[in-house]
Amino acid sequence: MTFTTADLYDERGSELASVSLQFRSFGTIRTFSGPARTVRCFEDNALAKALLGTAGNGAVLVIDGGGSLERALMGDMIGQSAVDNGWSGVIINGAIRDSVVVDTLPLGVKALGTNPAKSKKAGLGEVDVPVRLGTVVIAPGDIIYADADGILIEKSAVPEQGA
Numbered sequence: 644m645t646f647t648t649a650d651l652y653d654e655r656g657s658e659l660a661s662v663s664l665q666f667r668s669f670g671t672i673r674t675f676s677g678p679a680r681t682v683r684c685f686e687d688n689a690l691a692k693a694l695l696g697t698a699g700n701g702a703v704l705v706i707d708g709g710g711s712l713e714r715a716l717m718g719d720m721i722g723q724s725a726v727d728n729g730w731s732g733v734i735i736n737g738a739i740r741d742s743v744v745v746d747t748l749p750l751g752v753k754a755l756g757t758n759p760a761k762s763k764k765a766g767l768g769e770v771d772v773p774v775r776l777g778t779v780v781i782a783p784g785d786i787i788y789a790d791a792d793g794i795l796i797e798k799s800a801v802p803e804q805g806a
């Protein structure tokens with residue numbers, strides 16, 4: 644599927660939430676989409692690493708690292724694992740490292756920034772819970788559209804009437 648987020652917004656803006664948080668883009672795939680999976684964690688990437696080691700089936704992993712830039716939540720090894728396991732992309736509310744290599748991977752990657760410091764590995768956090776990027780809540784199964792302009796979210800469930 645080829646799209647631009649700006650055209651999608653013009654066509655279907657009322658159905659889509661736009662993320663205003665500003666990310667840097669990495670990886671050779673700058674336009675990507677897929678159903679969301681999520682991890683919420685803080686300076687600890689063990690859950691995200693484990694999930695990206697399982698079949699992605701074209702999903703986009705949203706890692707809500709609370710915006711901390713103190714430790715990197717993904718590097719080239721985890722990025723390569725995401726590619727090998729069929730993930731479309733990884734969006735990180737936090738930092739990555741090995742960014743020069745990550746930038747060469749056939750993967751869509753958005754992160755706030757970079758830090759060479761390694762993540763903790765205690766496994767604290769939650770998988771497939773609703774997470775927040777700025778003002779936008781992303782639930783597992785929501786459809787994500789990302790390109791150079793930003794990130795649009797299509798809620799998977801139609802809101803109930805009167806809700």
Ligand SMILES: O=C([O-])CC(=O)C(=O)O
Pocket residue numbers: 688715716717718719720721722740741761762
């Ligand atoms: O293992 C980590 O914490 C991140 C990393 O360096 C990699 O993915 O290569």
